[in-house]
Amino acid sequence: MLEIKNLHASVEGKEILRGINMTVNPGEVHAIMGPNGAGKSTLSNVLAGRDGYEVTQGEVIYKGENLLELEPEERAQRGVFLAFQYPVEIPGVSNIYLLKAALNAVRKYQGLDEVDAIDFLNLVRDRMKLVKMDEQFLHRNVNEGFSGGEKKRNEILQMAVLEPALAILDETDSGLDIDALRVVAEGVSALRAEDRSIVMITHYQRLLDHIVPDFVHVLSEGKIVKSGDKELAKELEKSGYSWVHDAPEGQTA
Amino acid sequence: MTDQSQQLESITQREYKAGFVTDIEAESLPPGLSEDVIREISRIKGEPEFMLEWRLKAYRHWLTMDTPEWAHVHYPEIDYQQISYYSAPKKKDDGPKSLDEVDPELLRTYEKLGVPLDERARLAGVAVDAVFDSVSVASTFQDKLAEEGIIFMPISQAVKEHPELVEKYLGSVVPYKDNYYAALNSAVFSDGSFVYIPKGVRCPMELSTYFRINAANTGQFERTLIIADDDAYVSYLEGCTAPMRDENQLHAAVVELVALDRAEIKYSTVQNWYPGDENGKGGIYNFVTKRAACRGESSKVSWTQVETGSAITWKYPSVVLQGDNSIGEFYSVAVTNNMQQADTGTKMIHLGKNTSSTIISKGISAGRSQNAYRGLVRVGPNAENARNYTECDSLLMGDKCGAHTFPYIEVKNPTAKVEHEASTSKISEDQLFYCKQRGLDAEDAVSMIVNGFCKQVIRELPMEFAVEAQNLLGLSLEGSVG
Numbered sequence: 202m203l204e205i206k207n208l209h210a211s212v213e214g215k216e217i218l219r220g221i222n223m224t225v226n227p228g229e230v231h232a233i234m235g236p237n238g239a240g241k242s243t244l245s246n247v248l249a250g251r252d253g254y255e256v257t258q259g260e261v262i263y264k265g266e267n268l269l270e271l272e273p274e275e276r277a278q279r280g281v282f283l284a285f286q287y288p289v290e291i292p293g294v295s296n297i298y299l300l301k302a303a304l305n306a307v308r309k310y311q312g313l314d315e316v317d318a319i320d321f322l323n324l325v326r327d328r329m330k331l332v333k334m335d336e337q338f339l340h341r342n343v344n345e346g347f348s349g350g351e352k353k354r355n356e357i358l359q360m361a362v363l364e365p366a367l368a369i370l371d372e373t374d375s376g377l378d379i380d381a382l383r384v385v386a387e388g389v390s391a392l393r394a395e396d397r398s399i400v401m402i403t404h405y406q407r408l409l410d411h412i413v414p415d416f417v418h419v420l421s422e423g424k425i426v427k428s429g430d431k432e433l434a435k436e437l438e439k440s441g442y443s444w445v446h447d448a449p450e451g452q453t454a
Numbered sequence: 455m456t457d458q459s460q461q462l463e464s465i466t467q468r469e470y471k472a473g474f475v476t477d478i479e480a481e482s483l484p485p486g487l488s489e490d491v492i493r494e495i496s497r498i499k500g501e502p503e504f505m506l507e508w509r510l511k512a513y514r515h516w517l518t519m520d521t522p523e524w525a526h527v528h529y530p531e532i533d534y535q536q537i538s539y540y541s542a543p544k545k546k547d548d549g550p551k552s553l554d555e556v557d558p559e560l561l562r563t564y565e566k567l568g569v570p571l572d573e574r575a576r577l578a579g580v581a582v583d584a585v586f587d588s589v590s591v592a593s594t595f596q597d598k599l600a601e602e603g604i605i606f607m608p609i610s611q612a613v614k615e616h617p618e619l620v621e622k623y624l625g626s627v628v629p630y631k632d633n634y635y636a637a638l639n640s641a642v643f644s645d646g647s648f649v650y651i652p653k654g655v656r657c658p659m660e661l662s663t664y665f666r667i668n669a670a671n672t673g674q675f676e677r678t679l680i681i682a683d684d685d686a687y688v689s690y691l692e693g694c695t696a697p698m699r700d701e702n703q704l705h706a707a708v709v710e711l712v713a714l715d716r717a718e719i720k721y722s723t724v725q726n727w728y729p730g731d732e733n734g735k736g737g738i739y740n741f742v743t744k745r746a747a748c749r750g751e752s753s754k755v756s757w758t759q760v761e762t763g764s765a766i767t768w769k770y771p772s773v774v775l776q777g778d779n780s781i782g783e784f785y786s787v788a789v790t791n792n793m794q795q796a797d798t799g800t801k802m803i804h805l806g807k808n809t810s811s812t813i814i815s816k817g818i819s820a821g822r823s824q825n826a827y828r829g830l831v832r833v834g835p836n837a838e839n840a841r842n843y844t845e846c847d848s849l850l851m852g853d854k855c856g857a858h859t860f861p862y863i864e865v866k867n868p869t870a871k872v873e874h875e876a877s878t879s880k881i882s883e884d885q886l887f888y889c890k891q892r893g894l895d896a897e898d899a900v901s902m903i904v905n906g907f908c909k910q911v912i913r914e915l916p917m918e919f920a921v922e923a924q925n926l927l928g929l930s931l932e933g934s935v936g
Binding site for chain 1: 882883884885887888889890891892893894895896898902903905906907908909910
């Protein structure tokens with residue numbers, strides 16, 4: 202599904218990612234943890250193709266294609282989905298309008314006709330149950346006046362409708378209270394599938410209580426310094442991140 | 455400049471789809487303006503004496519006036535002797551005729567523009583008056599409307615058939631002395647639409663006029679007059695296009711609306727005159743005076759405009775709120791791209807008691823264009839409890855364009871409440887990236903964000919016009935995303 206090889210990336214001339222290696226197979230859930238400033242968000246932005254990040258070395262292969270050569274919308278159309286840490290408000294554009302436009306963009310790439318209005322509504326209503334969203338959400342403007350929890354649920358609703366092959370969740374748990382966290386996590390868990398990979402980027406272990414990952418990686422100073430299974434996350438919870446700096450380089454499970 | 459600003463820029467490099475020329479034999483007056491030319495226009499139209507007298511008074515007054523220079527627009531001086539003031543497709547005989555006799559080439563022109571004149575082909579709810587250069591070439595559904603007592607015809611026909619109405623109302627809202635271009639229009643206007651809705655009648659269909667400038671070196675000076683008698687209602691739409699030509703062409707129209715007791719007029723415009731090329735060569739100078747009088751008590755006039763075309767737009771659709779409890783509304787989207795300039799807004803003049811007005815203006819600037827909102831809210835000494843709410847928002851695309859706001863507020867009655875809100879924003883890279891990450895390409899993303907920005911205005915348009923306006927917004931910014 203996704204293969205990251207020796208990825209180096211800079212922002213405004215400053216190197217943030219310093220040689221990331223990682224392989225994600227279909228159906229796997231990977232968690233990337235790390236302290237602030239480790240490069241977690243940079244990694245998700247580079248994978249999604251955001252402006253302002255310069256890849257200086259390495260490559261990213263997604264389904265056999267060089268991901269880094271594709272425009273952000275081309276990546277999205279091919280099934281790469283980023284759940285934003287800070288979802289953006291779009292005044293005057295209703296949620297349902299964006300959802301439909303996004304779904305049709307993906308369908309167009311797949312050579313399918315635009316979705317039928319009735320089918321679309323049925324699909325959306327079905328997926329809204331996953332994140333316990335009320336129908337009136339559909340007619341509100343995209344993220345405008347949404348609470349933190351509503352914004353994150355909305356991201357997961359978009360993911361549920363678009364059914365991506367690779368979902369990158371950037372700090373989806375940040376700013377959520379415990380109830381909202383549970384709703385979001387249950388939504389994501391319901392979307393686990395054999396042909397779908399999920400990469401979760403998070404600072405805290407608590408999300409991983411709800412979405413149990415297959416692999417956990419610790420990112421520090423732009424490198425993956427340790428990899429393991431879910432037990433690694435618990436260890437981190439106990440002893441914090443400071444010890445990872447002392448860990449010998451390249452010690453991966 | 456980031457990649458995304460470059461992308462914005464390339465998206466706003468657009469193609470003008472209505473830019474073709476119709477090859478049709480025309481009868482035109484040679485360029486030049488004089489009393490003789492005015493007499494000739496009046497003679498061709500077979501007008502009654504009062505009309506010619508009025509034109510001549512306007513012309514003599516115009517000669518004493520200077521070009522207005524207060525607007526935030528710049529262009530070389532216009533040589534009024536180089537313009538032809540009358541151009542009409544050649545026809546066999548005068549007088550009204552049925553659609554069957556209209557030159558098929560003209561029918562094809564309008565069809566190409568998406569305005570089929572064949573009544574069977576039209577959506578049932580819209581009657582059309584098609585104005586081609588200086589004359590009206592067809593108006594549909596005249597007979598059906600006449601059954602309700604509604605008059606919808608070219609103003610040149612109304613001058614002959616309903617002179618009493620024309621004489622009573624023409625110039626009663628925009629006197630010929632009003633301003634430079636209104637005076638010029640009064641002297642040389644050639645055609646336009648005339649609408650009269652009798653007492654108590656709700657016009658059963660949308661009335662619309664489609665203006666097309668075709669001939670080169672010709673000015674279009676149309677005049678529209680709409681009267682809604684007591685308790686009447688009408689919704690009127692106008693659309694405009696012109697071929698792509700290297701020379702600038704002048705369009706100086708006057709629109710007058712009169713709403714009597716409890717009457718309501720809804721006037722919508724989608725203006726897409728040729729804007730000139732990306733270097734500012736060619737395009738229409740759109741210098742228009744539009745004004746409504748809410749003359750009766752509890753009357754209401756609502757202007758909605760989507761302005762995407764023209765090299766220069768200078769227009770301020772206004773409402774004079776004379777009747778007590780009358781309401782004026784102005785909803786506007788003005789898009790400028792490349793080298794376009796727009797100075798547009800409204801005037802709300804509160805004279806009656808308990809009058810209220812709403813102004814919603816959305817300006818979008820791209821390329822190297824300049825976009826100004828200019829608005830006046832005046833509350834007279836007798837306008838007890840007058841209310842106004844103004845909101846003007848500007849959206850900038852790229853960093854070479856300009857947005858300007860010139861609000862004027864004059865209040866002479868202490869009970870008035872006037873609110874003004876203004877904002878300027880950019881399409882943020884975050885918004886653009888968010889949409890792209892959901893699979894939308896940059897053009898669709900910009901079109902969606904811009905349409906969202908304009909939603910308050912677009913939803914005021916009649917349904918089918920709203921769709922056209924949304925497409926046009928997308929097209930106008932094609933080639934400009936930052």
